[in-house]
Amino acid sequence: MNSSPDPVIALFNEALGLAPEERVRYLDHACGGDAALRERVKSLLLAHDRAGDFMGEPVAILQQGTASEPAGEAAGDRIGPYKLLQQIGEGGCGVVFMAEQEEPIRRxxxxKLVKPGMDTKSVITRFEAExxxxxxxxxxxIAKVFDAGVTPTGRPYFVMELIHGIRITxxxxxxxxxxxERLELFVQVCHAVQHAHQKGIIHRDIKPSNILVTRTSAGDALPMVIDFGVAKAITGQRLTDNTLFTAFEMLIGTPAYMSPEQAAFTNVDVDTRxxxxxxxxxxxxxxxxxxPFDARELLKVGLDEIRRVILDRDPVLPSTRLKCMxxxxxxxxxQHRQSEPLRLIRVVRGxxxxxxxxxxxxxxxxxxxxxxxxxTDVQRYLADExxxxxPPGSLYKLRKWMVRNRLLAGSLLVIGLLLSAALAITSILLSREREARRQADLEKRRAQAAAATSQQVVTFLKETLAGVAPSAAKGRDTRMLREILDRANHRIAEGLAGxxxxxxxxxxxxxxxxADLGAYKTSEQMFRRVLELLGRVSLPESVGAARAHSFLGLVLLRQSRxxxxxxxxxxxxxxxKRLGLLEEIRAVETLANLSVLRRLEGRLEEAESLSRRxxxxxRKILPPADSRILSASSNLGSVLVAAGKISEAEQLFRQLIEERKNREETEDHSIALIHHALGAVLQRQGKSGEARECYERAVAIRREMLVKGHPHLTSxxxxxxxxxxxxxxxxxxxxLYREAFENSRNRTDEEDPTATAKALEDLIKLMLVQKKRIEVDALFSELxxxxxxxxxxxxxxxKIRAEFLARTGKWAEAMALGEKLVALQPGDHELYHTLAPLLIAExxxxxxxxxxxxxxxxxVAPTDPFLADRMAKDCLIMPSAEGDVKAxxxxxxxAVSKGAGRASSPLFHFCKALAEYRQGNFAEAIEWAEKVKGLLPHAAVEAGAILAMANHQLKQFDAARAHLAGSSAAFAKLxxxxxxxxxxxxxxxxxxxxxxxEARTLIEGSAR
Incomplete structure (x- = not known):
């Protein structure tokens, strides 16, 4: 066979690279009206199929196969306990059906079975081997085998797992x-192949069509290796009782994926490699x-050329292939890999x-x-190890070149030996003299360089990182910085060993x-490692340790810990204090962080005192324009707001903004903090127009200054x-809600599902008010x-999905989801508060x-009044056992005692009224329910129902009916x-x- 095939061979090779269902259309177009030419090509294709794999295409993709010849069995026939439902695949020698097993289980x-007329000894032998x-x-x-046998006509079949999947590529x-993600999927394939090898089986035809990917019930991708039709035993395992002889010069496998040893016609020596x-x-x-080698190009050439390419031609590097596209x-x-072209090349290179x-x-x-x-090597790459x-060394590359160019290499070798002999003596004498002089200087320079290298590197990196941190990046996209940090992070320990x-x-x-990127968990890991390292070198009470403790405290504070x-x-x-540096600027940062913590804890007097300090x-240590003075003033203003000193806080914030303008300083993130804080103060005073201007300014600055995904921009x-x-x-x-939601999803580090959920929840609430139900459904479908x-x-x-389903009346779906969430997170009281009313509604x-x-x-004993109120109300909606009512x-x-004095305390009064009624304390129930009058519409209806039932129990029937009528009228307005x-x-x-x-049943039922 040569590399210039005639038209029949050319058409045959082109059609061979197509799927069976595409070949008919190709031949109709390529052969035109030449029936003889078409028949010759078709005969070659049929002969190839009979000589090749049992199945040339995936057998488990649920698509209707296109058969060139009718099979002996058809949909509706039975083979043993299996009813054939649909033909789903076909190769040269075999056919595959989707079938239904009816006993002993239904599935x-x-x-898979051999076609009629194809049950030759070699085909059956391959079939039995697979x-x-x-x-x-x-x-x-790996696809599982469930059963095997022979048809009444003596043709073998076997039954395997039905896989709903497509090619991995x-x-x-x-x-x-x-x-x-592709590499993680590939690792699973490797493990499957390893399992086969441990069982003594080589697949010999690894390619995308023999690796189907389906999804598990949890939605995870699951690759499945199929089609061991050309598998070969590598141990003493017997694959069949018959002898399987691979004819000399018969290619086993697919050319584009074939190993050199397969192409070399030495199949008896093929192993797991x-x-x-x-x-x-x-x-x-x-x-x-x-x-690596184009499949269509391989099929256009002859057998000798295919073998030469596989055996001798080196494929280009994957990154080079990408670069040459x-x-x-x-x-x-x-785009298929969620990347940019240049970035993809950089990822693959190396x-x-x-x-x-x-x-x-x-x-x-x-x-x-x-x-x-x-x-394992792929996993090392994924872990940045x-x-x-x-890459191959120079000697290996030289040896490969010499094998390919024996004559030229021999000539050059002779010339090289002569030149080497002529220069050897001179070179040795000269090199000894130079080496003696150079060695002394070299050792001295090495010692000096080694002493300075580490500190120079650290100093350089410190200055570089400080200059490109988000606070100094002036709005530039810091994703590249984050990637550099992540990669460097994995290599610090190795690069600075000892x-x-x-x-x-x-x-x-x-x-x-x-921390500046908002990646608080990773930041926390860094500071904990710092403290560990300083403790190892007996420096646990150094300035460095104090700084690390301080910044770690801040990072934990930002995580609400x-x-x-x-x-x-x-x-x-x-x-x-022990170092005598309490008034040094780095110690002041610790006091600043502590003042923020005290404010969040509600210890406002301590917080104000610390903030002023x-x-x-x-102001004493730093120059007037230093942004840290602005930050301290902002923290003080936040404390004043929390303490109810609104006017004083407003005056402070306005003064800070004015001072900044007078100094004509460039706006940065610290001034955005002031605008945001002033907006909150103005909003509390009902000055909505001015508050909006402040928030708009804060948003504009943060959009420009902060990396996408930063929580301050979302805020x-x-x-x-x-x-x-x-x-x-x-x-x-x-x-704005959409932008906040998308920004919260763009976190470059650990995801914050709570912040993302809050933005999404507010967005959906607004869309429901706008009656955009279809848009809400589409948003959920996307997310x-x-x-x-x-x-x-x-x-x-x-939780947001369950909330949406519940408020739109889809209670059955919401209830089913609520039950799953409670089982997954049994400590979340909000989930019980969602599920309890849904169970009653259903x-x-x-x-x-x-x-x-x-x-x-x-x-049992919560301290949060809101938690206590919700759990009590949930358990009192309907009458319960005496012990449950008491609890x-x-x-x-x-709820009533801990929530006294709060703006929401009337809501707790309703819960108390309901509790008194369930305990039979009807007069007390009326007393507490009266306190709820005039509150929110739903609470008024609930309190009215309690008043109606409690008055009825006390024989105050007219009052009971009046309260029932009023409550019913109020409910009609909801x-x-x-x-x-x-x-x-x-x-x-x-x-x-x-x-x-319940009230209607009690009052109207007794009236009858």
Whole structure:
């Protein structure tokens, strides 16, 4: 066979690269009206199919196969306990049906059997080999074999797991998986292949069509390796009782994915490393979208040329393949991987290049020894650890070049030897003399350089990072900074091994920059590592340790971990005191952080005293224009607001802004803080117009100065949106809520699902007010597509989903979701407060009482009045056992006592009234219910129902009927189910309806 095939061979090779269903259309077009030509090509294709794999295409994709010849069996036939439902795949020798097993269990399966007329000895032998290969394996990523047998006509079949999936390359592109996600999927494939190897089986045809990806019930991607039709035993395992002979010069496998040893016609010596090569080709395609050698080009040439390419030609590096693509193709490839073209090339260049090339080495002794070794190297790359793969050395490259160019290499070698001999003596004499002089100077310079290198590196990095931190970045996109930080973070320990002080200093800077990015958890890890390193070198009471304790306290404070924060800040203050540096500027930062903590804790006198002290010290130590003076003034203003000193806070904030203007200083993040704080003060005073101007200025500055995803920008956007909504400007408010939501989702570090959920919740509430139900449904479909998992991380989003379903009357769906969330997060009282009224609305009374029992056992002695009120009210909606009523009444008492004096205390009075009524204290119930009059509409209905029932129990029938009528009239004014939105008070709507129904039954029933 040569490399210039005639037209028949050319058409055959082109059609061979197409899917079976595409070949008919191709031949109709390519052959025109030449029936003889078409028949010759068709005969070659049929002969190829009979000689090749049992199945050339995936057998488990649920698509109707296109058969060129009718099979012996058809849909509706039975084979043993299996009813054939639909043909789903076909190869040259076999056909696959989706079938239904009817006994002993009912399930859908894939049934493979040999075609009529194709049951030759070699085909049956291959079929039995595949069946036995699959049967020996038990791995979650390999299709399972359930059964095997022969048809009444003597043709073998076997039954395997039915997989709903598509090729791994198609799945990755359709799902737009990033490079990291593709690598994680590839690792699973490696583990499956390793399992097969441990069972003594080589696949010998690793390619995308033999790796299907489906999804688990949890929505996770699951790759499945299929089609062991060309598998070969590598141990003493017998795959079949018959002899399987691979004819000389018969290619086993697919050319684009075939290993050099397969192409060399030495199949008797093929081992597990041939699958490593196939995995390397697969990884190449996952990274670049193409195979190392173009499949269509290979099929256009003759057998000898295919073998020569596979054996001798070295594929280009994956990054080089990407770089050489047409601009349009590269852009499309990058988009499929959620990347930019240049960034994709940078990601692949280097470690991934060498991992792929090591797996695809021509010399199999240089490949990874096992599939697990390949998977481990990929996992090292994902963890930013050092990989074992390395670019080939110069000697290896020279040896390969000499093999390909033997004659030229021999000539050059002779010339080289002559030149070497002529120069050797002269070079040795000269080099000895030079070396003697140079050695002394070299050793001296090395000693000096080694002493200075570490400190120079640390100093350089400190200055560089300080200059590009978000606070100094002037609005530039800091995503590249974050990527640099993350990569450097993994290499600090290795690069500064044996130098703990230098590592501690560098990690401190990293911690500060991470905190500036809003990446508080990573920042926390940095500071804890600093303290560990300083303790290791006996410096736990140094200035560095005091700074680390102080900043760690601030980072914990920003995560609302107040107790831990106070411990770190106090440790820092104790250190500053022992060091005699309490009035040094770094110690003042600790006092500033402590003042913020005291304000959040409500200890306002201490907070004000500390804030004034910090402002005094900063003005004493720092120049007037230093932003830290502005920050101290801002903190003092926030304390004054919390203490109710609104006018004084407003005056302070206005003075700070005016001073900044007078100095003509550039606006930065610190002045945005003042504008935001002043906006809040003005809003509290009802000065909405001025407040809006302040919020708008804060938003504008933070948009320019802060990295996307920073929580401070989200905070200002939400404040402005709330103000616009209150002013009735729903269009502007919706746009701001959307921006806040998208900004909270763009966090570059640890996700903050709570902040994201709050922005989403406010956005959805506004959209419901605007009656944009369809848009809300579309938003949920985008955020939570089918298969979106219910996990702890996603609980905030699922809570909003349950809230939406409940307030729009979809109680059954909301209840089912609520039950799952309570099971997942049983300590969240808000979830019980959602589920309890839903169970009543759906008539699940027994489940409701079981839930109340769980509530009363879990929330025994809460200190939060709101928590106590909610749990008590939930358990008192309907009459319960005496013990449960007493426990719920105790919670109601906590709500009333702990909530005394609060603006929301009348709501606690209703809960107390309900508790007294359930205990039979009717006069007390009337007394507490009277205090609820004139409050929110839902509470008035609920209190009216209690007044009606309590008066009736005291024989005050006229008053009872009057209260019932008034409560019923008030309920009629509330939103109805038909409106499609019960509003945010849907829980009280259900409670009001339930109590009103109970009152009607009591009063009207007795009247009859």
């Amino acid at each position: 859908r399966v894939a049934l 069946r036995q290969a699959l049967a020996m394996m038990d791995h979650p990523n 198609e799945f990755c592109d359709e799902s737009a998986l990033s490079t990291t 041939t699958d490593i090569y196939g995995l390397g080709v697969l990884l190449y395609e996952l990274l670049t979208g193409t195979t 047409e601009a349009g193709d590269l852009t499309a490839t990058a 470690d991934l290049d060498w991992i792929v090339m090591k797996a695809m080495e021509k010399d199999r002794a240089r490949r990874y020894p096992t599939a697990n070794a390949l998977a 050092t990989i074992t793969a390395r 130098q703990p002080e230098a590592e501690a200093e560098l990690r401190y800077i990293f911690g500060v920059v991470y 107040w107790n831990e924060s106070e411990a770190e800040l106090q440790a820092a203050l104790d250190l500053w 910090v402002l005094e010290l900063r 200002s956007l939400m404040a402005l949106a709330n103000l616009q909504r209150a002013a009735g400007k729903t269009g502007e408010a919706e746009a 939570m597509p089918p298969g979106f998992p219910i996990t702890l991380e996603n609980v905030p989003l699922w 008539g699940e009374i027994e489940a409701y009482r079981e839930l109340c029992d769980r509530i009363l056992k879990r929330f 719920a009444a105790a919670l109601a008492e906590v 939103p109805s189910l038909e409106s499609g939105d019960l509003g945010g008070d849907w829980r009280d709507w259900i409670i009001a309806r339930t109590l009103l129904a």
